[in-house]
Amino acid sequence: xxxxxxxxxxxxxxxxxxxxxxxxxxxxxxxxxxxxxxxxxxxxxxxxxxxxxxxxxxxxxxxxxxxxxxxxxxxxxxxxxxxxxxxxxxxxxxxxxxxxxxxxxxxxxxxxxxxxxxxxxxxxxxxxxxxxxxxxxxxxxxxxxxxxxxxxxxxxxxxxxxxxxxxxxxxxxxxxxxxxxxxxxxxxxxxxxxxxxxxxxxxxxxxxxxxxxxxxxxxxxxxxxxxxxxxxxxxxxxxxxxxxxxxxxxxxxxxxxxxxxxxxxxxxxxxxxxxxxxxxxxxxxxxxxxxxxxxxxxxxxxxxxxxxxxxxxxx
Ligand SMILES: Nc1ncnc2c1ncn2[C@@H]1O[C@H](COP(=O)(O)OP(=O)(O)O)[C@@H](O)[C@H]1O
Ligand SMILES: [Mg+2]
Numbered sequence: 001x002x003x004x005x006x007x008x009x010x011x012x013x014x015x016x017x018x019x020x021x022x023x024x025x026x027x028x029x030x031x032x033x034x035x036x037x038x039x040x041x042x043x044x045x046x047x048x049x050x051x052x053x054x055x056x057x058x059x060x061x062x063x064x065x066x067x068x069x070x071x072x073x074x075x076x077x078x079x080x081x082x083x084x085x086x087x088x089x090x091x092x093x094x095x096x097x098x099x100x101x102x103x104x105x106x107x108x109x110x111x112x113x114x115x116x117x118x119x120x121x122x123x124x125x126x127x128x129x130x131x132x133x134x135x136x137x138x139x140x141x142x143x144x145x146x147x148x149x150x151x152x153x154x155x156x157x158x159x160x161x162x163x164x165x166x167x168x169x170x171x172x173x174x175x176x177x178x179x180x181x182x183x184x185x186x187x188x189x190x191x192x193x194x195x196x197x198x199x200x201x202x203x204x205x206x207x208x209x210x211x212x213x214x215x216x217x218x219x220x221x222x223x224x225x226x227x228x229x230x231x232x233x234x235x236x237x238x239x240x241x242x243x244x245x246x247x248x249x250x251x252x253x254x255x256x257x258x259x260x261x262x263x264x265x266x267x268x269x270x271x272x273x274x275x276x277x278x279x280x281x282x283x284x285x286x287x288x289x290x291x292x293x294x295x296x297x298x299x300x301x302x303x304x305x306x307x308x309x310x311x312x313x314x315x
Contacts, residue, residue: 001039001075002037002072003038003039003041003073003074003163003195004036004043004071004072004073004164004195004197005035005036005037005071005072006033006035006036006056006060006069007034007069007070007072008032008033008034008068008069008070009030009032009034009056009059009066009068009069009071010028010030010032010033010066010067010068010069011028011029011030011052011055011056011066011067011219012026012027012028012029012067013026013027013029015027028219029052029055029219030052030055030056030059030066030219031052031218031219032069032220033069033220033221034069034221035214035221035224037195037197037212038195039163039195040190040194040195041195041196041211041212042187042195042210042211043196043197043198043210043211043212043213044198044199044200044206044212044213044214044227045057045197045198045199045213045216046199046200046203046206046213046214046215046216046300047199047215047216047217048217048304051216051217051219052216053168053169053216054094054168055219056216057091057166057168057197057199059071059078060073060078060089060197061078061086061166062078062082062085065079066079072085073085073086073088073089073164074163076088087115087160088162088163088164089162089164089166090157090158090159090160090162090164090165091166092153092156092157092165092166092167092168092170093153093168094168094169094172094199096149096150096153097153098141098142098152098153100140100141100142101141102140102141103137103138103139103140103141104128104133104136104137104138104139104141104144104152104155105124105128105137105138107152107156108124108127108128108156108159109121109124111156111159111160112124112159115159115160117160120159123159123161124159127155127158127159128155130181130185130188131151131155131181131182132177132181133148133151133152133155136148146173146174147174147178150170150178151178151181151182154170154182154185158189162194163194163195164196164197165186165189165190165194165195165196166196166197166198167196167197167198167199167200168199169199169201170198171200171202171205179202183209186198186209187209196209198210203295203296203297203300204295204296204297206227207227207231207295207296210227211227212224212225212226212227213225213226213227213230213296215300215304217303217304223303227296230296230299231295231296231299233299236267236268236293236294237265237266237267237272237291237293237294238263238264238265238266238291238293238294238298239263239264239266239276239289239290239291240261240262240263240264240288240289240290240291240292241261241262241286241287241288241289241290242260242261242262242286242287242288243260243262243285244260244285245284245285246284247262247284248282251264251275251278251279251282254301254302254305256297262286263298265294265298265301265302272291276289
């Protein structure tokens, strides 16, 4: 039985008043999504802002109802068997939501009570310790920094020892230390058998942690494979150089540009040569030219830009 199953899931938001006045339809945020995550997987759900990741997760958590299709957790339908499905699931939400009136330990005890668990203090202590919160146990929630609140949200999601852990951009805007603490702990839980579903903007995290990855674009799954296969599918090399000039649009569309540094995908030596010719013809002077192996970010940008390579576009 899969840990998570999405079956033909759609979510359409009704049009806003303004959209209705213009005769525009609502937004299909999730469009016919079907896939399964097996027990024990570390699964990545990637996609640009607005791709529908959080919408998909809120349907998984039973917080929002699919317009069509169904979602189940360990065989329990999230709509029909909400309590059972919810018990198997620990969700760390993207937004920092918390109750300002309690301290950290109280918040975790209340969450335990919500799942009918009494005398949970030894697990709560372990969570506090593993997440670097031990000295904050009696701190009031509203005194905590953003990063510390994020840690408490993770602890809250895990308080009932769920078999399936869902993290919606847990490392957005948090410091390196928390990222490391968090991944160490989540990887340990995964080794012990927990299933993990993660969305993140940090593709190097996904590449390092996830055994399989689905890429979402405008509500649709446009790629789903083992991480190693996705990496093979990309143009295998990247041409990297520095320039102070603007690239021709056709190349710029496919480039990773960070300040002066430009990176362009290329399948082989012949394509590299052609890229250099295109740059010369466009009058772009380059320096510090080098090649490197493609990573997950290259695959992602390639897929998001469409199926064409920069050379096909340039022609
Ligand atoms: N409650 C809502 N009402 C209307 N539109 C929404 C609502 N929630 C999300 N959306 C829209 O659905 C799309 C997907 O959003 P979201 O799932 O948050 O994307 P992601 O998490 O991948 O960034 C976006 O265009 C967003 O504006
Ligand atoms: Mg989101």
